[in-house]
Amino acid sequence: MAKISRRSGRYPALRWRKTRHSNRAVTEEPGDDSMGTFVIEGGRKLSGTVWISGSKNSSVALIPACLLADGTSRLENLALIRDVQVFARILKDLGANVDFQGHSITIAPNGFSSWKAPYDLVKQLRASYYLMGVLLAKFGRAEVGLPGGCDIGPRPIDQHLKGFKALGAEVRVEGGVVKLRARLLKGTSIYLDIPSVGATINIMLAASRAEGTTIIENAAKEPHVVDLANFLNAMGAKVLGAGTDVIKVRGTKSMKGATHSVVPDDMEAATYMMAAVATRGNVLLRNVIPRHLEPVSAKLREAGATVKEEGDGIRVICNDRPRAVNVKTLPYPGFPTDAQQPLVAVMATAEGTSVVQESVYDNRLGYVSELIKMGAHIKVEGRTAIVEGVPYLVGAPVKANDLRAGAALVVAGLSARGRTEVHGTELIDRGYESMEEKLSSLGASIRREE
Numbered sequence: 001m002a003k004i005s006r007r008s009g010r011y012p013a014l015r016w017r018k019t020r021h022s023n024r025a026v027t028e029e030p031g032d033d034s035m036g037t038f039v040i041e042g043g044r045k046l047s048g049t050v051w052i053s054g055s056k057n058s059s060v061a062l063i064p065a066c067l068l069a070d071g072t073s074r075l076e077n078l079a080l081i082r083d084v085q086v087f088a089r090i091l092k093d094l095g096a097n098v099d100f101q102g103h104s105i106t107i108a109p110n111g112f113s114s115w116k117a118p119y120d121l122v123k124q125l126r127a128s129y130y131l132m133g134v135l136l137a138k139f140g141r142a143e144v145g146l147p148g149g150c151d152i153g154p155r156p157i158d159q160h161l162k163g164f165k166a167l168g169a170e171v172r173v174e175g176g177v178v179k180l181r182a183r184l185l186k187g188t189s190i191y192l193d194i195p196s197v198g199a200t201i202n203i204m205l206a207a208s209r210a211e212g213t214t215i216i217e218n219a220a221k222e223p224h225v226v227d228l229a230n231f232l233n234a235m236g237a238k239v240l241g242a243g244t245d246v247i248k249v250r251g252t253k254s255m256k257g258a259t260h261s262v263v264p265d266d267m268e269a270a271t272y273m274m275a276a277v278a279t280r281g282n283v284l285l286r287n288v289i290p291r292h293l294e295p296v297s298a299k300l301r302e303a304g305a306t307v308k309e310e311g312d313g314i315r316v317i318c319n320d321r322p323r324a325v326n327v328k329t330l331p332y333p334g335f336p337t338d339a340q341q342p343l344v345a346v347m348a349t350a351e352g353t354s355v356v357q358e359s360v361y362d363n364r365l366g367y368v369s370e371l372i373k374m375g376a377h378i379k380v381e382g383r384t385a386i387v388e389g390v391p392y393l394v395g396a397p398v399k400a401n402d403l404r405a406g407a408a409l410v411v412a413g414l415s416a417r418g419r420t421e422v423h424g425t426e427l428i429d430r431g432y433e434s435m436e437e438k439l440s441s442l443g444a445s446i447r448r449e450e
């Protein structure tokens with residue numbers, strides 16, 4: 001069982017990351033598509049302390065942002081997850097110098113000279129589209145394949161492309177590759193039709209080296225947008241208003257390297273909060289920003305759990321069967337779509353009927369059929385799940401079809417009677433560091449089988 005180190009309050013690095021000066025481990029792993037399974041013996045209350053890692057969605061914006069600088073940057077509190085590894089590998093392929101030291105990475109863009117991103121890696125993760133903004137800002141040219149990522153419905157990038165065009169780029173999409181070209185990027189006003197996280201970040205990246213000021217209206221307000229703004233400011237750009245729906249970016253010709261600590265992962269934290277409630281447990285989450293978790297905390301309180309700040313963390317206690325709650329997912333500060341699946345896993349054994357509406361993605365309820373295999377009573381109508389709570393779930397073999405679906409099935413397996421096999425750990429590893437080690441340290445019976 002993995003123990004939290006007393007000195008650092010952290011978990012030991014994953015087995016396959018043991019190489020301390022770890023370029024080797026980092027460059028070798030992303031191509032590994034081996035399927036894994038979590039085997040869970042459910043029904044154990046979770047109790048103890050869990051350390052929350054740095055945010056995935058922040059890291060995948062901060063890592064490419066390092067390429068904007070002329071000097072070396074360092075990111076700390078980085079989660080050791082697959083998406084981070086893949087991005088680090090892409091940067092190496094583009095010619096940057098990338099070096100991991102535990103949960104930190106230094107990125108020196110000195111040898112970086114290519115505006116063509118490697119397609120086989122780009123297709124492995126959604127956030128590779130941030131290379132469009134970065135390469136365009138740095139070289140006035142970018143060729144990046146259309147991104148991969150979780151299969152949760154069509155995920156157009158029209159708002160990103162609209163932003164690049166407004167900044168003065170010529171945009172073509174040919175053979176699945178987005179080709180961008182601009183003689184000069186010039187600040188302008190861009191109104192987003194929807195507050196897209198990806199489009200907001202991509203436009204911020206491109207605008208940070210553009211001439212003049214760019215104004216993004218109806219911008220996304222997620223914590224990782226603010227985290228990126230703080231990093232860009234440390235690098236010499238001037239970003240104002242991040243966290244509100246109007247962001248102003250005053251570009252600069254040259255950006256310097258900076259050191260930055262990645263904001264804690266609110267969605268990893270939300271998953272452990274759900275796991276605590278699902279198992280009627282008592283868990284203290286450390287390295288969290290309680291305000292970022294408020295939409296989730298409020299819902300769990302409504303469901304009957306105690307959620308309170310304690311020191312630098314949040315404690316979640318649930319002694320009784322939770323009550324059903326109704327939820328509609330919305331952009332931040334609404335209830336996050338990324339916590340919808342784990343919440344449904346909790347509501348599957350709640351007292352009463354919950355109505356859960358997914359309003360961000362077209363197709364984020366596919367995992368429900370797996371929960372039904374475990375005895376859940378859930379009906380899906382369009383983008384709404386009607387969850388009639390049952391007294392308990394029963395373990396079964398199930399398959400993750402995306403990252404958060406995998407997390408939800410783990411939450412369900414932890415609360416279920418008997419043995420659950422969650423197939424598809426490689427999807428869970430995209431966004432959760434050492435999940436089985438963290439859960440084991442809280443008293444869960446969970447092991448990984450390759």
Ligand code: EPU
Pocket residue numbers: 056057058060126127150154155156157158159160161194195196197198199220222267337338360361362403404431
């Ligand atoms: N959309 C468009 N056009 C665009 C951009 C987005 O129609 O140009 C639509 C999308 O199809 C979607 C909605 O707008 O229906 C929201 O998309 P958004 O751009 O906000 O999301 P994203 O940037 O693709 C990020 C996270 C997701 C998270 C969403 C919403 C990263 C790498 N991904 O995606 O994270 O669900 O924001 O908060 O930051 C996850 O971590 O599991 C995950 C999927």
